[in-house]
Amino acid sequence: MTPEAVAVVIPAHNEQALLPRALAAVHAAARHPALVRTRVAVVVAADSCLDDTAGVARRAGAVVVPLRCHNPGRSRAAAVLRALDVLGVPETGVWIASTDADSAVPRDWLAFQLARAEEGWDAVVGTVAVTRWPPVPGLATRHHRLYHATRPAGGLPWRHPHVHGANLGVTATAYRKAGGFPPLPVGEDHGLVTALERGGHRVLRTSDCPVETSSRLRPRAAGGFGRDLAALAGLTGRAGLAVEGEPAG
Numbered sequence: 001m002t003p004e005a006v007a008v009v010i011p012a013h014n015e016q017a018l019l020p021r022a023l024a025a026v027h028a029a030a031r032h033p034a035l036v037r038t039r040v041a042v043v044v045a046a047d048s049c050l051d052d053t054a055g056v057a058r059r060a061g062a063v064v065v066p067l068r069c070h071n072p073g074r075s076r077a078a079a080v081l082r083a084l085d086v087l088g089v090p091e092t093g094v095w096i097a098s099t100d101a102d103s104a105v106p107r108d109w110l111a112f113q114l115a116r117a118e119e120g121w122d123a124v125v126g127t128v129a130v131t132r133w134p135p136v137p138g139l140a141t142r143h144h145r146l147y148h149a150t151r152p153a154g155g156l157p158w159r160h161p162h163v164h165g166a167n168l169g170v171t172a173t174a175y176r177k178a179g180g181f182p183p184l185p186v187g188e189d190h191g192l193v194t195a196l197e198r199g200g201h202r203v204l205r206t207s208d209c210p211v212e213t214s215s216r217l218r219p220r221a222a223g224g225f226g227r228d229l230a231a232l233a234g235l236t237g238r239a240g241l242a243v244e245g246e247p248a249g
Contacts, residue, residue, distance in 0.1 A: 001092075001093075001095075001117045001118065001120070001171055002093075002117070002118055003038060003093060003094060003095040003114050003117055003118075003171075004037075004038065004039065004089060004093040004094075005038065005039040005040070005041070005087045005089050005093055005094050005095070006030070006035070006038055006039070006040045006041070006094070006095045006096075006097055006110060006114070007041050007043065007080060007083030007084060007086075007087060007094060007095070007096045007097070007172070008026050008030070008040060008041065008042045008043070008083070008097045008098075008099065008110075009043050009045070009076055009079035009080050009083055009096065009097070009098050009099075010022065010023075010026070010042070010043070010044045010045070010062075010079065010098075010099055010100065010101055011044075011045045011047060011072050011075035011076050011079065011100070011101070011165075012044050012045065012046055012047065012049065012053050012057070012075075012101040013046075013047045013048055013049060013053070013070075013075075013101075014049050014050055014051045014053060015049075015051075015053050015056075015101035015102065016049075016051040016052045016053050016055075016056045018101055018102045018214065019044070019053060019056050019057060019060075019101045020056055020060060021104055022099065022100070022101050022102065022103055022104060022105075023042065023044075023056075023057065023060040023061075023062055024060070024104075025103075025104040025105045025106075025107075025109075026042055026099065026105060027042070027060070027061070028107050029105050029106070029107055029108070029109045029110045029111070030042070030110060032107060032108060032110060032111040033111075034108075034110075034111035034114065034115070035110055035111060035114070038114070039087060039089070040110070041063060041083045041086040041087050042061070042062040042063065042083075043062060043063045043064075043065060043079040043080075043082050043083040043086070044057035044062045044063070044064050044065070044079070044101070045064075045065045045067055045075035045076065045078050045079040045082075046064055046065065046066050046067065047067045047068070047069060047070065047071070047072070047074075047075040048067065048068050048069065048070050049066075053101075054066060063082060063083070063086055065078050065079055065082045070185070071183060071184070071185050072165070072184070072185065072186065072188055073181050073182050073183045073184040073185065073187075073188030073191070074181075074183045076098060076165065076181040076188055076189075077180050077181040077183065077188075080096055080175065080180065080181070083096070084172065091172035091173050091176060092172075092173055094171070094172035095113065095114060095117055095169060095170075095171060095172070096169065096170050096171070096172055096175055097109070097110060097113055097168070097169045098165050098166075098167075098168040098169070098189070099165070099166050099167065099168075099211060100164075100165055100166040100213065102166075102213060102214035102216065103128070103166040103167075103211050103212060103213040103214065104211070104212045104213075105167070105211050105212075106209060106210075106211070106212075108209065109167075109209055109211065112124075112208070112209040113169035113209075116169075116204055116206075117169075117171060120202060121202050121203070121204045122170065122171050122173075122174040122196065122201035122202045122203065123168070123169060123170040123171070123174060123193070123196050123201060123202070123203045123204065124168070124169040124170075124203075124204050124206065125160075125162075125163055125164075125167075125168060125193055125203060125204065125205045125206070126164065126167030126168065126169075126206060126207070126208075126209055126210060126211060127160055127162055127164065127167060127206075127207040127210045127211075128162075128164050128166050128167055128210055128211050128212070128213040128225065129210040129211070129212055129213070130143070130212070130213060130214075130215045130229075131212055132214075132215060133215050134215055134216075134217060134233070136217075136233045136234075139215075139229070139232055139233050142232050143228075143229065143232055146232075147162070151207075157206070158205075158206075158207045159205045160205050160206075160207055161205075162205075163189050163190045163193050164189060164211070164213070164225065165188065165189035165224075166211050166213050166225075167209075167210065167211040168189055168192075168193070170192070170196065174196060174199075174201045175192070177199060177201070178192060178195035178196045178199050178201065179192075179195055180192065182195075186224055187224075213225065214226070215229060216229075217229055217230045217233055218230070
């Protein structure tokens, strides 16, 4: 597949503080030389926001879908539908890239995903990295040990077990065939990837292009990566690092 258009989708709930950095990173990725002939639509699903998330997104040039569902799965799905409508091209030429409002993608993020699409992959499941840690003794070390527990030695490719809505890409055709993001309050990213794999789609799990994400210990979503960090920091009763989108323990 050679994508002619890209839909970047970002769910957001009261994210006026962190969203500007996320959108600046996405726009930088969209300006990569590899995308000079590729249309890019950036859509923010502003879900049940009480702050200026929608205004921040619009001023940054993003399309906004206002929602009141308190549901990341519905938010991501609504953003995808709006992006496909904005792009107005056949789904066979569209790549869907998902990230989060508290994350910052690298400049080659979209170029990397589109190159994998041209290699024949239906989806790219990436990893995340934290560079700004809260002052909790040992938290970074504990997280790194658990997150990278399955990484092979010797620099071999890592088919990691993680799923992050902050770093996920899929062809629009495979997305539709897999049923899209399920309407879940947590785990919609994992649900989509599971459906893609069960449907026989070519899914690349790679750590080659990680996305920087927040280390906040009181995340907007009820579960996932932030919940795992809070557990490692001793702020919740749940122990262990789950694959994002799956229950811990």
